[in-house]
Amino acid sequence: MRIIISGGGTGGHIYPAVTIAREAAKLADNCEILFVGTKHGLEADIIPKEGFSFATIEVRGLERRLSWQNVRTLFTTVGSVWNSAQIIKNFRPDVVIGTGGYVCGPVLLAASLLKIPTIIQEQNVIPGITNKILSRFVDKIALGYQDAAVYFTKCRPEQIVVTGNPIRPEVMSAKREEGLTELGLAPDKLTVLVVGGSRGARSINKAMSGVYNYFSGNSQIQILHVTGQSEYNSMVGNSKQSGIELSSAGNIIIKPYLYNMPLALAAADLAIFRAGAVGLAELTARGIPAILIPYPFAAENHQEFNARALEKQGAAVVIIDKELTDSKLIDTIKRLLGNPEVLSSMAKKSKELGCPQAAETIARLALSLKKP
Template identity: 50%
Template sequence: MRFIVTGGGTGGHVYPALAIARGLKAKYPAAEILFLGSEGGLEADLVPKAGFDFQGIKLTGFKRRLSFRNLLACWQAARGFTEALRIMNSFKPAAVVGTGGYVCGPVVLAASFCRIPTLIHEQNALPGVTNRLLSYITNAVAITFPDAVRYLPRRTRIKLTGLPVRPEFMSCTRQESRRALGLPEEGRLVLSFGGSQGARTINGAMVEVLYHFREKSDLHFLHVTGPAQYDDFVMMMSQRGFGFPDNGNNTIKPYLHEMPLALAAADLVICRAGAATLAEITVTGKPAILIPYPYAA
């Protein structure tokens, strides 16, 4: 049996897709799973590291305003649809599962065109544009929050499932996780991050937090800046008198692949309020200070 899983752009789409892929593999150990994502997207890095076959499709997301780049996005979407059709005909999956993001569009559309059963999972209370469009053609929609129902077509087959979380979040222990991450085994640990892409406002606020608590030897911070904002963060820290790599009671990372370990190690989490993050925090039972992104559901 073969399955295609697709979704990407942000960790909020990629990580639920990986959890679904692992769930399929657990239920069907002999199954072949192919992950389709965008070339150069976050998924191109995360999926192979998770042990799944990955194939990239060259796509560009649409701008929600008049832009010449949308013409390029349309052309790439059409080409992506053609490429996805070729993959459907050669791989012949039993079903296709999508978790959102613009790459999900041409892949699920191609599967529907080939009469392959399709399912999409929506993580948010307000469904994303891609999933709202796909809900008209997909066989079923799995949702995380009941509020999402009112934004979907009435004839859609909907199932309230919650948000799938990777099993690693349930198996890590505090002390083992701290040792694995090279963090102090004693004292309190605060984990802070702004989602897979980082958040400029949270980074700026954390510089001041780290400066305020810089002399607290019984308190350690693990802050994740986001890859594109790491250099700016280091500069702000330097302006505050911190030295690198020895910068006192804090550890700074551009990105953290070992988030299950980090959550297990932490005593408090400061972060955005993305659906995947909320599910992971809930599963691990960690107290959290949430800073929602004001322009997202």
């Protein structure tokens, strides 16, 4: 079995691709996998470190407005489709999978023109422009959310498969006791995990300063806050200026970055997150109730739509970024943690939305498309 996987630009497109690749390698004998990306994206660094073969094409993303840059990009895209076709002809894949990002556009289009079976994986409730275009050419569309199906009404029903979004296997194998011990958390307190993404989130961090003040020294609640590298020092400094000595507070841990997020998820009773597709997939797989604060500048405002999908099912509470204040966040935390029945119900609803086997489902779908 030979598979080409393309996706890049952000970790949200790359890590699901890696997870799918590893599942495919488990399921298929003599499975050979080639990743295709750009030499400027994160994939150029991540994919070789993950041990996979990697090829590059030159391609740019379209701006979301009429511009001369878009005209130049279209000419570049024609060349990248030709380059993709050469890579495909040389590698001779049985199937080609795209996990998002503009880089997968030329690759999937070339594969389709060469009559190679193709899959695109749409992670968000609101599809990206690349996947909207590709949906007219590919064989299968693997959706992270059922709600996204309404944006593919021109597709054949048999094209669409709701698989959920792939997550790392470590997310499910991590144990709560191990997470508590590794992170220095108390087993007799409710744990609030706060993560704004790998670079942090300034609005969330700003509101958390007030949360520290309110919950500092609380005997029932502990907070693990991942600030992002760039804001860690200022958060620690602000805490000291507010009279909070983190080492003696006993229930507040601030970290710039977590290298083992699965352990933190295993220890969490409540999460405060942005609403990226991968993060939400991990939360729901573990059944963690959440306060979601969508990133307001995401393309097509897709993070708010992702968050609303969880809120609609009773798995999360959504606070819009422009409405976020420390007092609103404090009140929401108090309301949820102070009502065990509500928290338990949210956890159950979250778990029902989780798709921990999504990567395996997509890998099996890919194997099923191999021509005799």
